[in-house]
Amino acid sequence: MILVTGGAGYIGSHYVLEERARHRDVLVLDDLSRGHREAVLDAPLVTANLNDRRALDELFTAHPIEAVVHFAAFTYVGESVAQPARYYRNNVAGTLTLLEAMRDHGVRVLVFSSSCATYGQPEYVPLDERHAQRPISPYGETKFATERMIEAFGNAYGLRYALLRYFNAAGADAEGRIGELHEPETHLIPLILQVASGRRESLQVFGTDYPTPDGTCIRDYIHVEDLVAAHSLALERLMGGAAQGIYNLGTENGHSVCDVIDAARRITGRRVRVEETARRPGDPARLVASAALARSELGWRPKHDLGDSVSSAWRWEQGRRYGAR
Numbered sequence: 001m002i003l004v005t006g007g008a009g010y011i012g013s014h015y016v017l018e019e020r021a022r023h024r025d026v027l028v029l030d031d032l033s034r035g036h037r038e039a040v041l042d043a044p045l046v047t048a049n050l051n052d053r054r055a056l057d058e059l060f061t062a063h064p065i066e067a068v069v070h071f072a073a074f075t076y077v078g079e080s081v082a083q084p085a086r087y088y089r090n091n092v093a094g095t096l097t098l099l100e101a102m103r104d105h106g107v108r109v110l111v112f113s114s115s116c117a118t119y120g121q122p123e124y125v126p127l128d129e130r131h132a133q134r135p136i137s138p139y140g141e142t143k144f145a146t147e148r149m150i151e152a153f154g155n156a157y158g159l160r161y162a163l164l165r166y167f168n169a170a171g172a173d174a175e176g177r178i179g180e181l182h183e184p185e186t187h188l189i190p191l192i193l194q195v196a197s198g199r200r201e202s203l204q205v206f207g208t209d210y211p212t213p214d215g216t217c218i219r220d221y222i223h224v225e226d227l228v229a230a231h232s233l234a235l236e237r238l239m240g241g242a243a244q245g246i247y248n249l250g251t252e253n254g255h256s257v258c259d260v261i262d263a264a265r266r267i268t269g270r271r272v273r274v275e276e277t278a279r280r281p282g283d284p285a286r287l288v289a290s291a292a293l294a295r296s297e298l299g300w301r302p303k304h305d306l307g308d309s310v311s312s313a314w315r316w317e318q319g320r321r322y323g324a325r
């Protein structure tokens with residue numbers, strides 16, 4: 001059985017759906033502080049916080065957990081600046097509690113959701129896994145600190161682990177059962193689609209004076225189903241005996257904010273009103289992955305492009321089954 005922390009969140013819920021489609025036994029652990037009960041569908045759910053050691057002990061005692069896929073975390077950069085204690089408590093201390101419980105219950109396999117935010121301002125692009133890690137936000141610091149902690153548990157206690165550094169997760173389940181739903185929403189694609197659907201007046205474009213061809217920031221938007229596939233492959237590799245792996249997960253293609261707006265206009269056939277505003281502090285001009293290692297070691301091949309991400313997110317936006325409207 002696989003324990004999926006944060007399985008009610010955006011990426012975690014898509015992972016649960018995929019593993020269940022493959023008839024894998026999964027158990028979701030989520031405190032539902034940010035996740036959505038509906039996103040779990042009918043998978044088994046334990047509602048508890050990672051820092052609740054007693055709940056973890058009960059869960060590891062009651063279920064034959066072989067591996068943990070750990071998504072649970074707070075993920076807002078701006079909020080992490082205003083409330084760092086909350087981020088360290090939830091992301092770092094929560095993972096420490098989880099790792100100690102895993103160690104004490106003899107669970108030795110972990111797949112961890114990390115982030116390209118651990119790199120900070122890129123010194124070169126595309127970014128490979130050897131790029132220096134100098135995070136520039138408390139959020140990025142929590143992911144970086146957690147990576148180091150996991151490595152130390154690997155060295156000291158024999159934990160086998162994969163650290164998956166996501167670029168920009170995008171898109172939704174092809175059948176529209178689940179999708180991205182953050183409250184408040186801060187991510188580019190859902191915000192554009194909320195403008196297209198008339199739920200929001202306009203999109204603010206954060207900065208048009210970056211050193212990029214159209215002046216807007218470039219990101220690597222990776223479809224959530226491709227991200228999920230990488231977790232399954234990383235887990236298989238660890239279950240096969242691998243000690244560790246660190247992988248960037250991106251398409252290796254960069255798209256500017258203007259490119260994404262154009263794609264959304266084309267796919268939705270709707271007007272998208274934009275407002276050019278100042279840069280958002282801390283946004284690097286260009287973040288694009290080199291995913292060569294995930295390709296060679298995991299055999300990972302992203303199947304979806306930006307158009308697939310926008311069109312599946314649009315289907316979700318139009319038929320959303322949970323969350324306030």
Ligand code: UDP
Binds near residue numbers: 205217218
């Ligand atoms: N962005 C924007 N307007 C918004 C939200 C985002 O122009 O309302 C830009 C942001 O500056 C970045 C890109 O869109 O260059 C992706 O931002 P998002 O917050 O989705 O992801 P991030 O790259 O920060 O993880």
